[in-house]
Structures are given as C-alpha cells and as structure tokens.
Amino acid sequence: MTVKRLLRIEGWAVLTLALYFYQMLDFSWLWFFILLFVPDLSILGYLINARIGAVIYNVFHTYTVPVVLVTVAFMFAIKLLFLISLVWCAHIGMDRLFGFGLKYKTSFHDTHMQKV
Numbered sequence: 001m002t003v004k005r006l007l008r009i010e011g012w013a014v015l016t017l018a019l020y021f022y023q024m025l026d027f028s029w030l031w032f033f034i035l036l037f038v039p040d041l042s043i044l045g046y047l048i049n050a051r052i053g054a055v056i057y058n059v060f061h062t063y064t065v066p067v068v069l070v071t072v073a074f075m076f077a078i079k080l081l082f083l084i085s086l087v088w089c090a091h092i093g094m095d096r097l098f099g100f101g102l103k104y105k106t107s108f109h110d111t112h113m114q115k116v
Contacts, residue, residue: 008096011097011098014090017093018090018093022086025082027079027082032087035087035088036091037091038087042061051105057103058102061092061100061103063089067085070086
C-alpha cells in the first residue's frame with residue numbers, strides 16, 4: 001500500500017468520524033454545510049506571497065488546532081466549539097481523501113500529497 005493511499009484512507013477515517021460525532025451531537029446540518037469550506041479562506045494568504053500563503057494555509061489544514069479545540073470543548077462542555085472543530089476536522093479529512101495536501105512554500109500546487 002502506498003503512502004498516498006494511506007493518507008487518503010486516513011482522510012476518509014477522519015471525515016467519517018467527524019460526521020458520526022456531528023450527527024451524534026445532533027448539530028444542524030445547515031451549519032455544517034455553511035462552515036465546511038471556511039478553512040479554505042486561508043488561501044487568501046497567497047495574495048501576500050507563496051511563503052506566507054503556505055504557512056497560513058497549513059495552519060488551517062492540519063489537525064492540531066481543531067483537535068485542541070475538541071479537547072477544550074470536551075473539558076468545558078462548549079457545544080459551539082464542538083460544532084466548529086468537528087466541521088474543521090471533516091474539512092481536513094475531506095481534503096486528504098480527495099488528495100489535497102499541505103502546501104510547500106514554492107507554489108500552491110506543491111503539496112505533501114504530490115511529493116509522496
């Protein structure tokens with residue numbers, strides 16, 4: 001099995017789990033679809049330059065921040081934070097499933113999914 005295939009399976013697993021927990025918490029699907037592509041607004045960083053664009057894009061497309069938010073939401077029972085972080089994780093999982101990856105500073109089209 002290739003590394004790229006493993007990353008896509010990982011994306012599918014994260015997307016599936018995020019959808020499952022979103023459903024279990026009985027959140028609004030309207031909000032899910034409204035928020036699903038919000039992390040892609042980070043692409044606007046490329047208007048500054050490729051290096052800054054890659055940094056901003058990658059911050060919004062790694063699991064670190066949404067996992068921290070899930071943890072905080074769980075510790076303090078903040079439902080809105082659960083909603084946001086689950087949609088965020090679903091977005092990243094969906095990106096990985098479809099082969100979109102973290103960006104290198106050379107170009108928007110140079111990603112870790114294409115280099116593997």
